[in-house]
């Protein structure tokens with residue numbers, strides 16, 4: 001046990017050297033409390049749409065939430081400057097799901113984006129792991145191994161974001177957007193709504209610009225679009241830039257996910 005505690009404390013230090021010892025012991029007790037609360041419970045569901053994952057805005061108006069993930073893997077630390085400049089220039093709100101590793105790779109840019117009220121900063125985890133209490137994998141990526149590791153995954157990035165921009169994120173989307181139902185409960189305990197999606201905008205930044213545009217033009221009232229802001233080499237930027245003006249001509253307005261209740 002002592003070894004685990006030491007490992008967690010050094011992790012907290014690595015993630016944010018500014019965490020005081022008071023905060024570190026608070027993190028440790030949170031981790032322990034959640035572990036105890038969930039010990040002996042086994043999840044039975046695993047997927048992107050388990051109950052409690054919010055995939056749409058609860059609204060009948062013609063509004064759409066564009067969400068952009070920044071995942072921070074070895075090949076995912078980039079930024080689509082053309083896309084982000086377009087959104088800022090055209091005043092298109094978006095919700096940015098940011099992973100801790102991406103923040104470390106782009107600290108100045110993160111500060112700038114977080115300071116722009118157009119953009120809501122949301123939590124995309126510490127190490128971009130699928131949200132599991134039993135280490136389940138998806139796409140060959142190992143999920144968090146237990147409740148304690150999931151607490152670190154969510155809470156340490158939430159605190160990292162809050163330490164930089166003064167605002168704790170309200171929304172969490174796991175790496176890969178996979179959850180078991182206990183992971184959803186733990187997200188809620190940590191004050192996060194779980195943010196799914198209803199329009200697969202770029203299929204992990206693998207779509208061509210034409211495919212992205214076609215996917216976005218299929219949006220309906222209340223949809224949540226999932227795209228990526230960390231792959232400038234992909235078709236995502238050009239596809240979004242082509243689709244947004246057309247959707248606005250059709251009477252849609254873009255909003256941040258937290259602007260409306262979710263369902």
Ligand SMILES: [Zn+2]
Nearest residue numbers: 069071175176
């Ligand atoms: Zn991601």
